[in-house]
Amino acid sequence: MPRRTDIESILVIGSGPIVIGQACEFDYSGTQACRVLRSEGYRVVLANSNPATIMTDPGLADRTYVEPLDAEVLAAIIERERPDALLPTLGGQTALNLAMAMVERGVLDELGVQLIGANAEAISTAEDRDRFKAAMEDIGLEVPASGFAHSLSEALDVGEQIGFPIMIRPSFILGGAGTGQARDRDELARLAAEGLAASPVHQILIERSIAGWKEFELEVMRDRVDNCVVVCSIENLDPMGVHTGDSITVAPAQTLSDVEYQAMRDDAFACIRRVGVETGGSNIQFAVHPGTGRRLVIEMNPRVSRSSALASKATGFPIAKIAARLAVGYTLDEIANDITGATPASFEPTIDYVVTKIPRWAFEKLPGAPDRLGTRMQSVGEVMAIGRTFPESLQKAIRSLEQGRHGLNADIGEGRYELLDDDELVARAAEPTPERVFHLEAALRRGISVEDVAAATGVDPWFLDELMRIVVARRQVEAAGAAGVGAFDRRHWRRMKRLGFSDAQLAYLLNGSRPSSQSPVTEADVRAAREAAGVVPTFKTVDTCGAEFAAHTPYHYATYEDEDEVRPSERPRVVILGSGPNRIGQGIEFDYCCVHASVALREAGYETVMVNCNPETVSTDYDTSDRLYFEPLTAEDVANVLQAETAAGAESGQPVVGVVVSLGGQTPLKLAHALPPGVVLGTSPASIDLAEDRERWNGLCEQLGIPQPPGGTATTVDEALAVAHKVGYPVLVRPSYVLGGRAMEIVYDDERLQQVVADLHGSLLREGGTPAERPVLVDRFLEDAVEVDVDAVRDRCGEVLVAGIMEHVEEAGVHSGDSACALPPQSLEPEVLDTLRRHTAAIAEALQVVGLLNVQYAVKDAHVYVLEANPRASRTVPFVAKATGVPLAKVAARLLVGDTLAALRDEGLLHPPVQGGYVAVKEAVLPFSRFPGVDTLLGPEMRSTGEVMGVGSTFGLAFAKSQIAAGTALPAEGTVFLSLADRDKQVGLEAARGFSALGFSLAATSGTAAFLESNGVPVATVVAKVGETGAADAVELIASGRVQLVVNTPRGRGPRADGLHIRSAALAHQVPCLTTVAAARAAAAGMADWRHHGLSVVSLQEVHAADGAR
């Protein structure tokens, strides 16, 4: 039967900002859905607050609402658009919850909107843990015994019934407070007490712990006539107890016999049928007892998920795309498998390779958060690697992480494990941390048996035996390697490469066993030697069917086999290097840029070749580019792709035009030097260096007469002190060559400076750099300056277009990635704007930029200082594009291949930025709620995971929307609590006046209160001064729920500066907390406008059309 004709327009809900647990996998699924639904001729209305996504490109939907994902707002959108149907299963938990809210509010019934994909009944059956357990029991599936408790005694009773060990699971608890394992009554009592205290509803879920059991996941699809298929099975290397999202996972399942697997498959179908998911994808998690095979159901998600994105990339079966088709009435057998073209989607993919996923964490950026993994997800991104065997895919995945490791140890990084004695090592391996897999290898290499390691860690011996192969081979290289690369012939090299060893690891191993007298073996020596021996990678194809049928999609991975499958090419090809795993400081924005480049260049007649290793992204969708290489972004792996692509053009004489390194953030930029000279498109590596190398950069600014904060570089502590004394405190210290203000700190005195510089060198060494290569930058810190971001492009003929000037809300000192900013700027004088444009153009010219340029400035008393220039795509490119309608990334891509701005204007790709009288505000979204121990204070080190955008007719409205979208819903009434540093009191006064004018009653700490009262602002409640003994009062006040908004700015800027307990209280009790007076002032303005204008929503298409200037 063809698609449904009874519906014409469909509302799709995205998942909002990138947060831990909901990353760009939902941009991937949402984008696929929008494309499919439009190609089916439906009118698509999209709601998503995240401007960095592909799915919010105005071209992908008929109406795109970059508005807060909030019930009120969504209702207004539905009211306005009157869609026939709502598809909630592609936007993660956020979309499901919103859809349920719409149902509960009766909005859907009232306006006759159908839920498609999953109905309300199914959603609540799956999402409500109690109902789910009951549902499983009545179809005879086993679940872990559990119960709820509201008091300590109740908890202990439930505990006794269930039996130990017990897991206390958070219900409505932020940050996992009170989560944990209890082995006995005492531990239960302690944890239960904590949990009950932490829970706003004084309720805890007590569940029998099955930590240590094997964990599996099945990705299932169902259509409206009840055809069910399993797309992929996934096995976790980390046993139960570590969240799947934080586990190393492998596809397909490795240790299940067919008898067990088929039984699990039957259970999965029974589950999806009982829950009643009508159409689409669901994932079902199982726990299996290693000794008996006993199988429990853990949970089911009635929607596409992070795992389904992984499964799609792992098998080539596009779950979201097909889910969207099923939702509008198709059945699986009516949909073609577009990889084979010949066969239908109603089948179960089979694969002839192994896929390994490894999460990437950001603990280094969250001091105070222990790097302990548990049942709540903490990772911020992930990588996937494909190999013919598990060892190969594991080592490829590890080097994909870009954490300075070249594989499973066998590199400098392994040094730190030598310090541990056997017991410590096993103990470390037993506790789940980001380093576990390295601990496992080190333990096995020590000679500790697989049995002992398995017993201590619960990791299945199969995995450990495979690690052992890597260990044994490594030992053998060391044993045979004294003679250097000469020691090995084809068979040796092939064997090592088939186990996934990188050339860098092999060089390291060879050097380890050579007398230091001899010159060290380099990575290049290894490559030369193995290539001479005829050992080169072959590229295989991901085809859903284990080669049973011919594949039409060039989706490749490298391995060491006989036959290469890369097809010849007749057209000029551009290679685009992606941005690797999401991490704080480098996220979806860069994937957006890479995808836009691919689209723009395909339209311009090039064949595009994408290289990336992030399974969550749109860039790794096999139909985003003409060719996809799912490979690590390292010098070796990228060189392999270039060789393959060069060979592909040999016959037709079509060359690789070049490589795009400027759109994927720091990752590809770092690779620029490793590439053959001349292949880098756009700004030359030399210019990139000039901008990154402080000495030379300072020289350039001087020469251009552009003021900078005085500063200098240092490779030793003494040099650092010298610089600091020259420019005066406070100073800002940070390493060069990092993104996201990594390890950046504002320092007020010598003592701290010495410490910071020493630490920096330590951490750099660990990442394989030396102080000399990576000097430390010391700049005068400009206090209370306005920060400005400028995004511009320059073409090869020298024309510069300043596409966006963004004024930050928070002062300089809060990382650009963490501060809110407005476009157009709100307070900057025309002559300042002028200066910004002049400087930007001058820098673009001096660096001979071709493509994108981002410059950050600090403006203090009308003086403009340049902070840094990045001759590459910046985090703000998608925001600028959405706010101004200029397809900045597409334009940049065309400039990279030699087109000019003039030509693009004629072509109609580029028109002037809109000036439609709308203001767009970008706000950052921070992960603090997951990390209770971490201070929520903003600083020069970026910590946000994502961003949202608010659009309104005034700055206030746009800002208010951005706050709602970011989850800091500003209250309509109640009490505002202020506790301000002296230097903030003047500005704070304005904010306070605003609040009380709006009828809020004020509370403040004594100092702040006195200041406000003396300036005629009444303060209703005064609590003891922060830091004083009675300081608990402030906390009690917040805990008592009598405060609706907290404004707290600390004295001094040290880490964990005072006021911490106030901010923690606000976090714990979910009271919105602003940590700068700038934000408070903006908030007051926002609330005022909100009151005055009320809520109104507007689509991007309208914003872009409402252009006065055109």
Add this chain to the structure above:
Amino acid sequence: MSSVTDQVDDFFAGERPPALLVLADGSVFEGEAIGAAPPGGVATGELVFNTVLSGYQEVVTDPSYAGQVVAFTYPHIGNYGVTPDDDEARRPWCQGIVVRDVPPRPSSWRSRESLEGFLVRHGVPGITGVDTRRLTRRVREAGAMGCAFGTADEDTLRAAAAAEPGTTGRDLVSDVTTGELYRVGTGALHVVAYDFGVKQTMLECLGELATVTVVPASFPADDALALGPDGVFLSNGPGDPAALPAQVGIVESLLGRVPVFGICLGHQLLATALGGRTYKLPFGHHGGNHPVRRVASGVVEITSQNHNYAVAEDSLVRGGKPVAEVTHVNLNDGVVEGIRATSVPAFGVQYHPEAGPGPHDARYLFDDFVDLMREEKR
């Protein structure tokens, strides 16, 4: 205990002997020998590939693979070991296996023995380390063909591969069928099951529903009827149906006198007995993920398949009248997967509803057989 110290030696310590795989078309693949050492270092057979991700033991012990060498497309084979519970026959029947990788040791609470140990014990040779994807692509293009593999030199293997007869026109059933009658299962209904190379799982499925008397492939029809069965079951089996005129004769004389259900080879014999014709597919269907549509309801089932021959749809007519209707169709390539006789109580499916290995989606067919027997009883 397994620790690194007892494994590190010189570079290829504990390595397996290098071996080669040569196809009848001359293509050569490198690998290492595993399993039993074949006489003269040469093992031969008709090479087919199987795409299952799990279930290697069931495949290796499936009598339908007699005369064939099975290449597994999934690289890691042997992960969870082997257990008597998963045997489809008393011993493996395939001529050998080709894999990309075998693990050092199995890991599973069910495992009683490693796959390698099992192969050695049963005299089945194998080769590992092979680029099985290249091999699969070759067979996909050129079709199933003879092959030879082992530690012998390339020329010897080349000659052996060229000489390998393949399964076309060969009766392999007489090698694998049971010598004497035996009984399995309990139940009011009585089924006589012809063993052309029957799989254990098949007998289990039947045994749950009826008392089953298993008889040899050449068991005369009249003797079978003399046992007073409520129905006759025709099992799967190896080789070319066209090479089994005697069995076709047996089926012909059963039709119309007792309900008949055939699976795989049994289905092909049924079709032939009804007047239909079979033909050889280029490389057959061997896997656990083939979509089959039930023509009547349109429902799609994911099926376990293992066949090189199929029934020609256009052959199912006699004197302009259809002798059977097509009940199941393969959605990948339109191959006939199931038929029901129009004038006599008989039906068959080309694929494996009993699974083992594979999905359970089609188990309902055994109940259909029971229903058919009950109707005929009345």
